[in-house]
Amino acid sequence: MSGAAWAWLAVGLYVVLGFAIALAARRHVGVGMSEFFLADRRVGGFISALTYSATTYSAFMLVGLAGLSYTGGVGALGFELTYLGGLFLAVFFLPRFWFAGRRYGYITPMDLLTDRYQSRAVGAVAAVLALVFLVPYSAAQLLGIGLLLNGLSGGGIPVLAGILVATLLAIAWSRIAGLRSVAWTDAFQALVMILSACVLLVVIMAELGGPGSFLARFEAEHAGLLTIPSGSGMWSINMFLGLTLPWFFFCLSNPQVSQRFFIPSSVKAMKQMLGGFLVFGFIYTLISVLWGLGARMLAPGLSNADMATPTLLAMPFIPKALALLAMVGIMAAAVSTIDSILLTLSSVWARDIYRGVFNRGAGEEKELRMGQWVIPMMAVIALVFAWQVSSKSGLDFMIAPLSSAASAGLLMVVPSIFGAFYWRRATATGAVASILSGAVLVLVLQVTGMKPLGWWPGVWGFVVCSIVFVGVSLVTRAPLDKADEFLSYLKERLSSGKFV
């Protein structure tokens, strides 16, 4: 059998298993928005941790981050571990989202903003922001699968075919049973991701003479990649901050992730979700970076660093079955992220734009239908974007920077989220002005490629949107009655449960 045939066979097995799980999840589905998009807020700790992990970690890790490590060395590790450190924010915000979600019945993070600021405009603007900036992020995942299948099959499977398969899977698994099918398939996929990555790392290290030999050889042959700003000077503080700032606030700014804050069934499940994710994330990050560094030694001189992992997996010392398992693991990582994004975007479209702006009297059934209709539409847009990007080269079109650039736009909602939970005087006008000014600035800087004073778009956008948020809030009228009721409720619940 050819490489392409083996790759298709592995993908076929993965698809069959995934569909079996998704269809099994369908048997438990009830009716309504909360049921479809949040599994009725009754997800246990184990599944919550795995779906949070699979949603967060995507093709970005073993393809994009490995590629960035291949090119830039240790700075890539700092970049991704700073994200994990940023999960400290979840210690503050996870219980706040969770309590507020239960009390007020929020479906999306934008729903929360709408109610807290007593303004549909805030939710709608934040929703449009998500719809715009999550497209390149989804496209980066699709591109990762396309490159992977193409590399592993020796070019036998076109990049577009991989992108198409991933798109169809993401549509199906998010449509079949909403969050239940997404969470269940996510759990299966997270286990495949971590197990396959661990096994392959052992094989790669063995090929390099064991961990001790790998460390010694890497220090001797690529010492520059272990320094900051690295031998090539790539990791300037400007670039590090430009990539890392959006990542640090990722758990708040990305709605497909913060929406997960609504789903745990209990405080115990919440703790298991956060703890499980931290352990998963630490291991998966180390593996991804070590893959990239290992690839640098085994396959030097690649013109496209995102091909580091596919090239590594195609090497003769890696048993075919293991390479295929790893390929399925990476594909699972990408699909589990895209289907979560599609599900979140469909809930955002239905709740915050369709019902929030166009049809305020819409019933829940119609709202749900509108959301489900959006899933394939958004998927096709991401597919077209991925296809366009697949023909380009250079740092800006590598998977890691592309993903971070998308998160730079989403970062503009963070001051409004902080204000919702921590500032009584925060206003709807301040939130809308902040999101719009920041997003427009980020888009302009990204499209023109400008980096004033060397700082990246996300950094400028975040500074400007924070100043605008505070300034405009101070001179406009806050919904004080709602703020007092909302904040005093949270204060009471948080103090009784020893939350910070």
Place this chain on the structure above:
Amino acid sequence: MVSKSKIAWTWLALLVVLDLVFPWGVVGSTPRFTGPFLFWVLWTLVAIASMFVLFLRWRE
């Protein structure tokens, strides 16, 4: 008395400062795995341990 929340926010701010100061100002030029690589691994373990200390106290 300073609240636990303020202590936690201050600790997070300190971690962020260390995350930038150490790699660029102290260990950045060490061309070995005991340089920035080890720093970031330890930094993350400290951050994760801090989070566990805070959230394991949560009660229903």
